[in-house]
Amino acid sequence: xxxxxxxxxxxxxxxxxxxxxxxxxxxxxxxxxxxxxxxxxxxxxxxxxxxxxxxxxxxxxxxxxxxxxxxxxxxxxxxxxxxxxxxxxxxxxxxxxxxxxxxxxxxxxxxxxxxxxxxxxxxxxxxxxxxxxxxxxxxxxxxxxxxxxxxxxxxxxxxxxxxxxxxxxxxxxxxxxxxxxxxxxxxxxxxxxxxxxxxxxxxxxxxxxxxxxxxxxxxxxxxxxxxxxxxxx
Amino acid sequence: xxxxxxxxxxxxxxxxxxxxxxxxxxxxxxxxxxxxxxxxxxxxxxxxxxxxxxxxxxxxxxxxxxxxxxxxxxxxxxxxxxxxxxxxxxxxxxxxxxxxxxxxxxxxxxxxxxxxxxxxxxxxxxxxxxxxxxxxxxxxxxxxxxxxxxxxxxxxxxxxxxxxxxxxxxxxxxxxxxxxxxxxxxxxxxxxxxxxxxxxxxxxxxxxxxxxxxxxxxxxxxxxxxxxxxxxxxxxxxxxxxxxxxxxxxxxxxxxxxxxxxxxxxxxxxxxxxxxxxxxxxx
Numbered sequence: 373x374x375x376x377x378x379x380x381x382x383x384x385x386x387x388x389x390x391x392x393x394x395x396x397x398x399x400x401x402x403x404x405x406x407x408x409x410x411x412x413x414x415x416x417x418x419x420x421x422x423x424x425x426x427x428x429x430x431x432x433x434x435x436x437x438x439x440x441x442x443x444x445x446x447x448x449x450x451x452x453x454x455x456x457x458x459x460x461x462x463x464x465x466x467x468x469x470x471x472x473x474x475x476x477x478x479x480x481x482x483x484x485x486x487x488x489x490x491x492x493x494x495x496x497x498x499x500x501x502x503x504x505x506x507x508x509x510x511x512x513x514x515x516x517x518x519x520x521x522x523x524x525x526x527x528x529x530x531x532x533x534x535x536x537x538x539x540x541x542x543x544x545x546x547x548x549x550x551x552x553x554x555x556x557x558x559x560x561x562x563x564x565x566x567x568x569x570x571x572x573x574x575x576x577x578x579x580x581x582x583x584x585x586x587x588x589x590x591x592x593x594x595x596x597x598x599x600x601x602x603x604x605x
Numbered sequence: 606x607x608x609x610x611x612x613x614x615x616x617x618x619x620x621x622x623x624x625x626x627x628x629x630x631x632x633x634x635x636x637x638x639x640x641x642x643x644x645x646x647x648x649x650x651x652x653x654x655x656x657x658x659x660x661x662x663x664x665x666x667x668x669x670x671x672x673x674x675x676x677x678x679x680x681x682x683x684x685x686x687x688x689x690x691x692x693x694x695x696x697x698x699x700x701x702x703x704x705x706x707x708x709x710x711x712x713x714x715x716x717x718x719x720x721x722x723x724x725x726x727x728x729x730x731x732x733x734x735x736x737x738x739x740x741x742x743x744x745x746x747x748x749x750x751x752x753x754x755x756x757x758x759x760x761x762x763x764x765x766x767x768x769x770x771x772x773x774x775x776x777x778x779x780x781x782x783x784x785x786x787x788x789x790x791x792x793x794x795x796x797x798x799x800x801x802x803x804x805x806x807x808x809x810x811x812x813x814x815x816x817x818x819x820x821x822x823x824x825x826x827x828x829x830x831x832x833x834x835x836x837x838x839x840x841x842x843x844x845x846x847x848x849x850x851x852x853x854x855x856x857x858x859x860x861x862x863x864x865x866x867x868x869x870x871x872x873x874x875x876x877x878x879x880x881x882x883x884x885x886x887x888x
Contacts (some may be wrong), residue, residue, distance in 0.1 A: 453703035
C-alpha cells in the first residue's frame with residue numbers, strides 16, 4: 373500500500389488549523405509549537421525522500437521494534453500536554469501528525485509507545501493519513517480496550533470506512549455496553565441501514581438487560597430504528 | 606480532609622477501593638512502578654505495565670474523581686534479572702509522558718552490584734528528564750541500605766532535594782532528614798509503620814518534607830491508611846493545617862518538582878470527556 377502524500381488542499385487545511393490553534397496559545401506555547409512543527413516538517417521531508425516501499429511494514433507486525441532514539445518530533449508529540457496545556461494537547465498532536473505524515477512504522481510506534489491521549493490522537497488522525505485499510509489493526513487494538521476514550525476514537529470515520537461488518541457491529545454494541553454515545557460512531561445511519569444482523573444483536577442485548585432488571589441504553593433504540601430497511605420505514 | 610496518596614499500587618486494587626478512597630478524601634494518587642509478586646521475564650512485560658499506568662489506571666481513577674499520576678522505573682528486585690534490565694533502554698521513551706511525575710521506585714533490595722548500576726543509571730535518567738526520584742529503602746538491613754543509597758544519590762547528577770526516600774521508620778528518619786531529602790513513610794496494617802508510630806515521628810521531627818503513604822498493593826495493606834494517619838494526627842492535637850501539609854501540600858510540592866502535576870479535578874462520572882462519557886467504561 374502506498375501512503376498518500378499531502379495534497380494542496382490538505383496543506384491549506386493544516387495551515388488553517390495551525391493559525392486557529394496559535395490564536396489560543398500563549399507566547400511560550402506558540403514558540404514551542406513552532407519548533408515542534410519545524411521538526412515534524414523535517415521528518416516529513418526525510419520520509420518523502422525515502423525510496424518507495426521502504427516504509428510499508430504491516431501494522432500487524434507486533435512487537436514493533438523501538439528505535440534507539442525517537443525522532444525529535446515524536447518526543448514533542450508525547451509532551452504536548454505540559455507544554456501547550458492539557459486542553460490544547462489533542463489539537464497540537466493532530467497538527468503534528470498531519471505535518472509529519474508518519475509512515476506505517478512510525479505511526480505504529482507512536483501508538484505502541486503512546487499513552488492513552490497519544491493513542492487517541494493517532495486514531496483520530498488515521499483518515500488524514502491513510503486512504504486504505506492498512507492501519508486497521510490500530511483500530512482493532514483500541515476496540516479491544518474498555519477505555520471509552522479509545523473506543524470512541526476507534527469508531528470514527530476511519531473505522532466506519534474499513535471495519536468489516538462483524539467487527540463494526542461489535543464496535544457499535546461495545547459503545548452501547550460501555551456508555552460511549554453512538555453519536556461518536558461515524559456513518560452510523562448509512563452502515564446500520566437494513567442491517568438485520570445488527571438489529572438481532574441489539575434486540576438480544578435489550579432482552580438480556582431487561583431480564584436482569586437493568587435499563588436498556590436509550591441509544592439502543594435509536595440504533596435499532598436505523599436498522600429498518602428503507603422500504604419498511 | 607483532602608488527601609494525596611504519594612505511593613499506592615492501584616493496579617493491584619479494586620474499583621471498590623477507588624470508591625472508598627474518594628469517600629475518605631483521597632483526590633490524587635501517584636502510582637510507582639514495582640514488582641508484581643510474580644517475577645517478570647522480559648522488557649515487554651514492563652511495557653504493558655507502563656501502558657496500564659499511563660492508560661487504564663488514570664481512566665479508572667477518573668471515574669472516581671481521583672487524579673492519577675505515575676512514577677516509572679525498573680524496580681530494584683528485577684534489576685538483578687538480566688532478562689529485565691534492557692527495559693532501561695526503552696524507559697526514556699516513557700519518561701517523557703505528561704502524567705509521569707517521577708522516576709521510581711528505584712533503590713536497593715539486596716544491595717547487589719546490579720542494583721548499584723540500575724540505581725545510578727535511573728538517577729541519571731531522572732536528572733536528564735527534569736524529574737524527581739522516588740527511592741525505596743530496603744526492607745532488610747535498612748539503615749545500611751539508606752547510607753548506601755545516600756552515597757549513590759550524592760554521586761549522581763540529581764540533587765538530594767529532588768529525592769523522596771521512602772519506607773522510612775524510627776531507625777532511619779534522623780539520617781534521612783539530615784540528608785536534605787524528602788521523607789516518605791508507608792503505613793501498613795502489620796509491617797513498616799502504623800499510624801500511632803507515625804504520629805510519634807511527626808511529633809519528634811515535625812511535618813516539614815514529610816509524606817505519608819499507604820503503599821497499598823497486592824499484599825496485606827490498606828488504601829485508607831492515609832486517612833487513618835490524618836485522623837490520628839488530629840486526635841493527637843495536630844491542627845488541620847498541619848494535617849493538610851502532610852497529606853496534601855507536601856506531596857504536591859514534591860511531585861510538583863516535575864512541572865507535570867495536574868490537579869484540576871478529573872472529569873466527574875457522567876460528564877463528557879472530549880465529547881465522550883467516561884461513566885461506565887468497564888461495565
